[in-house]
Amino acid sequence: GIQVEQSPPDLILQEGANSTLRCNFSDSVNNLQWFHQNPWGQLINLFYIPSGTKQNGRLSATTVATERYSLLYISSSQTTDSGVYFCAVDSSNFNKFYFGSGTKLNVKP
Amino acid sequence: GAGVSQSPSNKVTEKGKDVELRCDPISGHTALYWYRQRLGQGLEFLIYFQGNSAPDKSGLPSDRFSAERTGESVSTLTIQRTQQEDSAVYLCASSLGYQALRRPTYNEQFFGPGTRLTVL
Known part of the structure; x- marks a missing residue:
């Protein structure tokens, strides 16, 4: 199956700092999503972005499908941004999503 | 419901008992997914349903695991003769799935809150 690598695995930020999370994948994809898993375990949809750029408030994402990577930008981080960020991709017609191992973000006040 | x-x-x-986990997808979503997440790990794909059929069961860890879906609605994941290594959070997601003409559609997944399974 498709390989999904996320970096960095762990990230500690001071509140107000900016960060970039990366997702590399080994094959062309039909679907790509970014999720935030909060401390209670709920997966929250951030972006559905198989290609292009999207923005939502302090968050934005860019997927360069031809180069097989996606970036998630977090600006002016807040303590509520803490949690694990997952990238998930699907390269098949069967909608089988492969998840990266996640980036664990800790934003300190 | 809304989600x-x-x-x-x-x-x-x-250990050794059977368990059934239930998932109610978003109304109108034809695709349904089951994942397993062990403590501190990423999500592991188990099975995917498009309507009632399961085109891909390759993620089921063993023959103790099975899943079914009735209509384009509720799905149950059954684990027989549970083992301690089955302890995990089991997550369900749904998406719009394929259109009638079998063209890939906007297929964003939405997740449920999960079932935390502990096998003693």
Whole structure:
């Protein structure tokens, strides 16, 4: 199956700092999503972005499908941004999503 | 309902017992997914349904695991003769799935809150 690598695995930020999370994948994809898993375990949809750029408030994402990577930008981080960020991709017609191992973000006040 | 719901939210069972986990997808979503997440790990794909059929069962860890879906609605994941290594959070997601003409459609997944399974 498709390989999904996320970096960095762990990230500690001071509140107000900016960060970039990366997702590399080994094959062309039909679907790509970014999720935030909060401390209670709920997966929250951030972006559905198989290609292009999207923005939502302090968050934005860019997927360069031809180069097989996606970036998630977090600006002016807040303590509520803490949690694990997952990238998930699907390269098949069967909608089988492969998840990266996640980036664990800790934003300190 | 407004979102994907799962029940029970927590399940504690003894080794060797059977358990059933339930998922109610978002109304109108034809695709349904099951994942497993062990503590501190990423999500592991188990099975995917498009309507009632499961085109891909390759993620099921063993023959003790099975899943079914009735209509384009509720799905149950059954684990027989549970083992301690089955302890994990089991997550369900749904998406719009394929259009009638079998063209890939906007297929964003939405997740339920999960069932935390503990096998003693």
